[in-house]
Amino acid sequence: MTKAKWLLIFLFVMDLGLTSMHLSGYFFLFLKPTGYLIPLVINIIVLFFVNKKLWVGLGLIVGIPALFIHGFMVLFMDYDYTKIDSPSHKQSLVIEYRHVTLGETTYFYHFYKTRFGVIGRLLDNQSVEFMVRGPEYPVEEGAEAALGAHNPTWVSKDIVRFNSWKGAKDVYLASSSSSVSTKEIENFILKANSNSDGEAITIDGNDFITRYDKKTGQRWIDVVSAGDEGLIPRQQCSRIVRNEERGYYMLEECTHQWEYKLYPLTDGQ
Structure with missing residues (x-):
């Protein structure tokens, strides 16, 4: 050959x-700052050596404008990156972020799960975008500070x-961590409020089971997990409620403390 x-x-x-990687949500992380500029250059160089006469002209006509357009797009998007390692150092979270200031400042964040820092998987439907006004937040603090990336909390091995x-x-690094939907939580709340007994739902490693005592008319929710490894300690709580202000479903009036953040009000956020 x-x-x-x-x-x-x-x-x-x-x-x-x-x-194939792009279509499946995987990326070489070292290519992210420049996009596919390096592979594009490799294509032009290889094709040039394969057939110089044909590809010199084609490279000038197609390749160079493509490089300029690509370079402009990368410059316009202007993403920065930071990596956060889990306490066990078995996996990491890479944050892709930028901000745009036009009177107000809008911050954009995308998250990638990675194990060795070379290949990362985009965490679908978990990107964040929020806008703040200048007087509300000092822009000079930066996008990382706006997200709170300097002091993240690993609430479990798969949740940051x-x-x-x-x-x-x-941010959920494992699909199983975010397999529950807000619709399922709402249905569970309805069942709990209707005095159902024995209805169950699993959220972030914890099993929540409705209980109702007909004699006393009391209802509550049992919180348990396999091996007591869930995010919330084994105990009993009175209810789950929506807290629009905090943006979370809250588990309230529990044995160990008054309330816990249970799950974001919007799936994947």
Whole structure:
């Protein structure tokens, strides 16, 4: 097999791999700051060596404008990156962020789960965007400070909580951690309020079970988890309520403390 064919095979495998990764939400993290600029340059160089006469003209006509357009897009988006390691150092969360100031400042955040810091998976439907006015928050503090990225809390091995300027934000690194929907929680609340007994729902490693005593007319919710490894200690609580101001479903009037943040009011936020 000639060198040209080997180069074309290499190019095909590289492009196919990058395309497949992109479609499945995976990315080489070291490519994120410049997008696909490096693979694009590699394509032009390889094709040039395969057939110089054909690709010199094509490279000038197509490749160079594509590089300029791509470079402009990367410059316009202007994302920065920071990485947060879990306490066990078994996985990390990479935050892609930027801000735009037009009278008000809008902050944008995307999150990627990574184990070794090379390949990251985009956490779908967990991106954050919020706008603040200049007097409300000092822009010079930066996007990381606005999110609370300097002091995150690993509430479990798969959940990171940020105390952002706009309130608490939980990021779920495992799909199983966020498998419950707000609709399911609302249905569970309705059942609990209708004095159902034995209805159950699992949220972030904890099982919540409705209880009702007909003799006393009392109702409550049992909180349990396998091996007592859930986010909330084993105990009994009175109810789950929506707290619009805090943006969370709250577990209230519990044995160990008055309330716990249970789950964001909006799925994936």
